[in-house]
Amino acid sequence: MGRGLRQCRGRPEGRGGAGGDSAGRSALGAPRTRHIVAHKAGGRGGLWDLLSAAAAGREPGADMGAQLSRLGVIVTYPLWLIYSWFTRLFRNPPPAITLENSEVKYPLRLIDKEEISHDTRRFRFALPTREHILGLPVGQHIYLSARINGNLVVRPYTPVSSDDDKGYVDLVVKIYFKGVHPKFPDGGKMSQYLDSLKLGDTIDFRGPSGLLVYKGKGTFAIRAEKKSEPVLKTVKYVGMIAGGTGITPMLQLIRAIMKDKDDPTVCQLLFANQTERDILLRSELEEVQVQHPERFKLWYTLDRAPENWDYSQGFVSQDMLREHMPPPQDDVLILMCGPPPMIQYACLPNLEKLGYTKDMRFSY
DSSP states (O other): OHHHHHHHHHSOTTTTOTTOOSTTOOTTOHHHHHHHHHHHHHHIIIIIHHHHHHHHTOOOOHHHHHHHHHHHHHHHHHHHHHHHHHHHHHSOOOOEESOOOTTSOEEEEEEEEEEEETTEEEEEEEOSSTTEEOOOOTTOEEEEEEEETTEEEEEEEOOSSOTTSOSEEEEEEEOOOTTTBTTBTTOOHHHHHHHHOOTTOEEEEEEEEOSEEEEETTEEEEOSSTTSOOEEEEOSEEEEEEEGGGHHHHHHHHHHHHHOTTOOOEEEEEEEESSGGGOTTHHHHHHHHHHOTTTEEEEEEESSOOTTOOSEESSOOHHHHHHHSOOSSTTEEEEEESOHHIIIIIIHHHHHHTTOOGGGEEEO
16 A cells, blocks of 8 residues: 555556556555545645745745635635625615505504794604615605595695605695685695694605606606607706796706716706795705706796896796707706696697707706
């Protein structure tokens, strides 16, 4: 056995080819002897030679370099596994979403109500936990539903909060009081109902809903109708025409674009109201304008303007659109939200005259 082992060590590696079993055969058979030799040679000649070369200050040869590379992999791989495990262990889990199913109504509790003006309120509703987000894509809206005088009333609203806010959702609502507006002698059913809610009362939320979603970096996914496939449109300029409470979806989009420093999209807003006191979310809009003067342009028009008014007066006109909207071209999208008469008689005809095609326009 000893002689056989010494004889095999002296034989050059690979001598005798694949079928050379007779060389160096011992009483127990050559295959086992070769296995022992290879194990011992590899154990001393591999890592031992690398360490000896390093101690002597010699550069490793080609074979030693390959072994050193393998040694690095052997050492690094467990460290990578440990790092990955700790990363997964301490990574924050994704926030829980409130609007998990767009067909389900979620009752949310009123926890705060703020009077912004004589006819405008900010309502804050609690989400299921402090770690929940609403789960509303940018460009989408929710529906509120309630039984009012025995009838089911459903109205769309766009929150002024976003999914950056955990634990609550904010709505800014203009209250249409009974007996104030001649065209609506009974006032707004849902807005008056909201104004009557007491802290702790609940109302049903449902969503997300809508035909437009902002994907970021100027890209919109737009559906022609609810069941149709979305079409992607990427633009550099977004023109916005808002009337009254139609400002809320515009502010939602403006904030989403401006908070992304890598989003180069430029927004230009024309905001129409009856009087100066009717301008919703004015301070929020002007704050964004101050912070992002190159990316957000803001202009107002009023039906009844005060003296020394610095902006436009009158209904949305062709001249206003020409001056305050980006010119019609392929990288432009014009968004509209407001009273139907404003969209139908002021926005659409004038946009068409100026050359904005259907694929350049979207009405909420």
